[in-house]
Amino acid sequence: MRQNHDPKKPTHLKQLEAESIHILREVAASFSNPVMMYSIGKDSSVMLHLAIKAFYPAKPPFPLLHVDTLWKFREMIEFRDRRVKELGVDLIVHTNPEGIEMGINPFIHGSKIHTDIMKTQALKQALNEGGYDAVIGGARRDEEKSRAKERIFSFRDKHHRWDPKNQRPELWNIFNTRIERGESVRVFPLSNWTELDIWQYIYLEKIPIVPLYFAKERPVVEFEGAKIMVDDDRMPKELRQKATMQRVRFRTLGCYPLTGAVDSDASTLPEIIKEMLLSRSSEREGRLIDKDQEGSMERKKIEGYF
Amino acid sequence: MSEEILELSKTGNNPQGSLREKIGSDIERYLEEHEKKDLLRFITCGSVDDGKSTLIGRLLYDSKTVLEDQLAAVRNETRKYGTTGEEIDFALLIDGLQSEREQGITIDVAYRFFATGRRKYIIADTPGHEQYTRNMATGASTADLAVILIDARKGVLTQTRRHAYIASLLGIKHIVVAINKMDIVEYSKEVFENIVSDFIKMYEKLDESLSGIIGEKNRSVKVSLDFIPLCALRGDNVVQKSEKMKWYKGKSLLEFLDTVEISADTNLTDFRFPVQYVNRPNPDFRGFCGTIASGRIKRGDEITVLPSGKKSRIKRIVLPSDGSAKKSPYTEEAFAPMAVTLTLEEEIDISRGDMIVKSNDRIETSDTIEAMVVWMDETALQLGKEYEIKRSTTVLDAIFDSIFFKKDVNSWEEMEAKTLQLNEIGKCRLTLTREIACDPYFRIKGTGSFIVIDKMKNHTVAAGMIIDSSRKEESPKRVYTQAEIELNEYIRKHYPEWGCAKIGR
Structure with a gap:
């Protein structure tokens, strides 16, 4: 990022970057088996870039997880494989084997069934198999109304369910990372970024998309x-x-x-x-x-x- | 006044017209300007009836944060759940979750975003009812500024006292009192001025009460108070100055937010660096990652690690970096709130939860602290029970020894208490399992704040603000009952030879 005129007055992007890095380091320090969701989209690209920056000169101490529905654009898969190689990070790819067997096809089965089997079920499988205690995702609060109320460290029970009425209070930048076996948290380091912030940051930092x-x-x-x-x-x-x-x-x-x-x-x-x-x-x-x-x-x- | 707002005020119904032109004609310039914007976080306090959601909806709408498809959805929902008839119900834009939309109330903290030509804003939108002290404290914890809404017809109410108290307790340094629904009181200057004077009188008492608890010396900056008469529904003095209140010479709410100075609020004097994560990718690099909680640090500065007391010097300040050869990852000086990695000249044992400070800074360490505690759980505080506390990156066990008093957030009365229930606030003394470096919250937020976690349920049950380290010998100030005070008076009056001391306030 270009040098700011007065380092004592950080710009909003510098503050957002610092906040996200704080969150990523907190995950690495507090959980034994974290994973970062990687959807190949622009938000994932920003999140990956932040993870690289947060742990420099080390590599991020967690792998990436991509849930491949087998219906992603070919250019996305090419991009994914190229980036992983360039950055030297670990990538786990999971596809729902039952979905492959059933030959799920959004043109035939429709978006609802496809999404449920190839995305929702596949994600649950991947998370159960990996036994991850923290799952880092790229969701932003400005995307959708229900997200506006979600915590940065968002608790999930053994069945990966979110209870919007029973969320842990979240104050300052102190995050409660305590969970029992089998439970997990979803962590959203981009919570306070808007779509414009994401694009502006990609532009300033020259992040490949x-x-x-x-x-x-x-x-x-x-x-x-x-x-x-x-x-x-x-x-x-x-x-x-x-x-x-x-x-x-x-x-x-x-x-x-x-x-x-x-x-x-x-x-x-x-x-x-x-x-x-x-x-x-x-x-x-x-x-x-x-x-x-x-x-x-x-x-x-x-x-x-x- | 920023350029965009000037533009907004000229174009009436199509407020973004000129801004759109600017984006259209010179996007690079726009991006360069946008890059320099700083960030202001604020909380809005008020209840449903005060028009809080309407005000936020208006800010988002007029700053073009609301898009056509979202607006279409709100139009749809206005027909279903709306309370405004034909007008768009801005509140529906704001009230997020399906369940609460059907109930017509907001039940939790929601975060909203918008930007002007000068700043990016994050609004913490919290409900104002008494049972939501928890939510308001949560929203206030990260806010630079609080907007307190007052209904012009009703003036300063009990809830206003509550909002002002919680905002001040959480250390917010700027309070803007938005006196809403001025249209209903015929834009009366007199109504406005009476409310201003009531609020100031109230605030003086609040300030006295709070200073009594936290001590004058611990408070770094006085709170700034400002007052704006407005009508959120019609947009008077929200973004544009109102034609109807020519007597008001101040800024519109958005002009005010755009220009209020907040950079002085960051403590750049006392360097505090809670070690968050130790980064050692190879035997040659051992870096201590963390977010600077306050102050500044230079390469070569002599530092002390707490609580061990070991000393060294800063060898390098490493910035977050993608490793590209074009820019150096090192810097000579770093400031709060930057996230950096420090390397030291000497190899000394440091782990997560330790704190790095400058060697010439005197900082007290203690295993007992006094703190204001906001209880946030259905299960009440239990004296003597072991809880976990997390203070920046330090995690340790703690026991609540005693409660000096609990504070009524409405009347600010101090009452005797054996416990704190959900949404109650009290001054407590805690004993920790080991010594930590203590900073008063009102001087350094980042190291003076902590959360309390129930070790069985893993819930966050409370939030605390350190007032002081405390020595065990001192017994807490006892709060006497009315009967005890009267008995004491009776004895002193009729049996002066007993030499009984005066009790009570």
Whole structure:
């Protein structure tokens, strides 16, 4: 980051960075088996960058965990493998074996079943298998209303459930890290970052992100009210045939059949930020799973989805 | 007045018009400006009826933090749960969880974000009811400033006393009293001025009461008080100066928030570095990671490690770094609240929970402390029971020996107590299993604060603010009952030859 004019008056990004680093170090110091969720998206990229910075000159003392639904964009997987190699960090990839056996396909089974089996169930499996006592995630409080009230260190019972009415009070920067065997905490070091902060930090720190965030001519087709990209030939033929080349980009990344593209000319970071600032809709709008009903994320979290 | 606000006030219904133009025409310049913004955290205190959610909704809406799809959702919800008829119910933007939305109340601390041309803001939004002292204390713990809402029709109420007390107890240095619903009192200057004068009178008493507890010497900066008449629903004096209150010469709430000076609030005098994590990737590097709680440190400074008392010098101050060759990871000087890694000239034994201070700083260590404690759990405090306390990165066991008194947050009366119940506040003495370096909370927040954890249930049951280290011999000041005071008076009046001392206040 560029030198600030007066180091005694830290900028908001410097303060957010310091706060996040404090949180990551607290996890490393207090838990025996932590893991960092890595979704390959921009928030994950920022979180990984912060973890690298927090433990310099050592590597982060915890592995990354990616829950692979097998329907992520190919460019995401390429990016993931490249970054892990460059940074020399440990990566664990988990896919729900039952889902593979069932041949779960969002085009056939729909987003709800796909998300439940390949994401929610897969995450629970991965967490149970790993026996992690702390799971670091990239959620931000500005993303969605139910997140605004979630703690930075958020307690989960043996079944990974969140009880929004029975949260531990969280004061100052002192975090209660005590848990029993089998219980865990979700830790959100980016809690106080906004979407703009994330982009600005990526820009200042020159953090690599998946190229799908930048506008480019891509083959897209209308599907359930969103514009989705033809990423492989698992997309039904009749849909693929209707695809046209359009200049689009993605505001969030996930499973390609469930992630809507937006028309855009933004091919640089300042242009993306400009587009975001002038946009009239929030970033989650492109995510098909959130649209079911208001409060749906709250329900998913109580069920154990991050 | 910042540029954007000037722009906002000119454009009326489309407040972001000019800002949008600026972003559109020169995004790089905008980013450069945005990068320099500092951070202000504030808490809003008031109950549902005071229009607190409306005020926050208005700040978010007028600063373009609310987006179209969110607004569409709120319009939908206004029809379902709204209380404002056709107008958008801003409160619905704010009240997060489904369960509480249906009940029409906010039940916990929620954090909101917005930015202006000058600052990024984090609002801790807490409910104002008495049973939520816990939540307000939580929100206040990280706040630089408190906005206390008063309904212009009602004036200073019991809850106002409570809000002011908790904000001050948690060490907030700036209080803005927002006198809302001025439209209902016909924007009357007289109503405003009466409330201001009532509040100031009340606050003087509060200040006296609090200084009596924490001691004048322990308080670093006096609290600043400011008053703004406004109408959140219509937006008068929220972002734009109101046309209806020309008699008010001060700033609008947002102008005030944008310009209030907070950098002086950081203690840059007393260096305190709680060791958080020991980083030793190879035999050549042994670094002590942590967040500077207060003060500043230079390379070469002589330091002492507490509680061991071992001394050394700072060899290097290592900044967070991605290891890129372009910029050096080292710095000559670091300040609170930076997160850094320190290496020392000598190899001495240091572990998490120790504290590094400058050798020429005198700092007391003690295994007994006096503290103001806010109880936050359904299960009441038990004297003599072993709890765990966490003070910055130091974790140790503690026993509550005694309660000097509990404080009524409404009347500020001090009462005798054998326990503290949920949402009660009291002055307590604790015995710790070992000595720790003690700082009064009102001088150094970062090392003067602690949480109390129930070791069986693992709940956070209380929050504490250290007033002083305490020597065991001193017995706590006893609080007498009315009957005892009267008996004492009776004896002194009728049996002066007994030489009975006067008790009570």
